[in-house]
Structure formats: C-alpha cells, structure tokens
Amino acid sequence: MHQYELMVILDPGIDERTVAPSLDKFLSVIRQDGGTVDRVDIWGRRRLAYEINKKSDGIYAIVDFTATPATTKELSRQLNLSETVMRTKVLRAEEAIAQLAAHTKEREERAARKAAARSASDRVNAVSAAAEKTAAAEKTATVATPVEPAEAAITPADPLDSDA
Template identity: 60%
Template sequence: MRTYEMVVILDPSVDERTVSGTFEKLVQVVPAEGGTVDNVDVWGKRKFAYEIDKKSEGIYIVLTFTAEPATAKELDRQLGLNESVLRTKLMRVDETKTAGAAQPAADESN
C-alpha cells in the first residue's frame, strides 16, 4: 500500500457547510477497497489564477489516504465523473523524503 495526497476542487455553488459530509460519501471507495482515509482538510473557497469552466473560485479539499494504486486510480476516476468536481490532482507521497525530513527534527531536539 502507498500513501497518496489528492487535491480536489469543487464547484463553488456547493454549500460549504455540507462539503465534508458530501465529500466523505465520495471517498468511500478507499475503505471499501481496504485502504484508509488518513486526513480530510477542507480549505474552503479560494480564487483561481485563471477561470476553470467559467468559474473564478472553487472549494479546495486536501485528502490524504493510504491505498493500493488501483484504488487511487478508481477514486480519481469516480471524482472525475462527479459534476460538482472541477479538478483533481493525485500525488503519491514519497515515503523516503517524509522519513528523512522527520529524522533531522528529532536530532535537533537533543
């Protein structure tokens, strides 16, 4: 299993108070396939640098999860089919860089 980070931009017409609940339903494919959702961080409405689908802002959500590569691909596919999702960006978290970054911080505390 690998750790992934996904940035999802939702249509700004979606009610911000219900974003977390709605998004939880969308990512149910991860636990259904044996993965785990580690963190869901809703950033809220942000302006775009350029228009996407004639919209100048969107609701940003950052999702961190652990799953098999096929599950990550399926989640990205399902989110792409949803009409309220404007963009997705799926990135694999590099475990070696994460472990290396945590180690020097521990050394400095001594």
C-alpha cells in the first residue's frame, strides 16, 4: 500500500453541506479494499484559475489516503464518471514530496544565481563609480587650483635702478 493525495474540484452548484457525504461515497471504495482515509480537508468554494465547464468557481477538497494502486485506479475512474466532479488529481505522496523538494531546490538555486549576479554587478558598479569619482576629483583639482604668477615677472625692471 502507498500514501496518496487526492485533490477534487466539485461543481459549485451542489450544496456545500453535501460535499462531505458525496466524498464519503467515493472514499468508501478505499475502505472496502482495505485502505485507510487519513485526512479529508474541504477548502470550500474557491475561484478557478480558468473556466471549467463554463464555471468560474469550484468546491475544493483534499484527501490523504493509503491504498493499493488498483484501488486508486478504481477511485479515479469513479470520480471521473461523476457529473458533480469537475477535476481530479491523484498523486503518490512520495512523488508530491519529491516534486516539492525539487521545486524548492530549483527556487533556491535561482535565488543564489540572482544574488551572485547582483553582487557581481554591484562590484562592477562600485569600481566604475570609484573610477568616475577619481576622474571627477582630478578634473576639479586641475581647474580649481589657479597658478599664481611670480611677482618678478609682473613687475617691470627699472633700467635706472642702480641697485641691480
């Protein structure tokens, strides 16, 4: 027997009070074949990402259960035959955990690459900013320092001056 997770989207036209009994009818297949229903979590009415059967809302439910692969196949078949069930997805819990771990690892690697690229661009920006600052300082230093002319060059020499 394996651990499974079932997600069901039910037609919003049914009364929310009848969701649990409707699911129980399908989950009896698991119990009859010796499996166990570990958890039933009814999320209630939610907006769909896209329309299904011209409906924009659905009643979501998640079921964790333990069963054989044959039982899971029969459960999936019965759910697909029901008119009140809009969509179903059955995953082995181990696969779901592995998918989540792979997705998390991929997200962390992407974040690390972005951080490395950001720090590299920050270093390049810091170096170029320092170079610009140095060039600007040199330019202002050359322009800002006036050269004082020597007094001897400005004062004309007196030809009658005998001291010289």
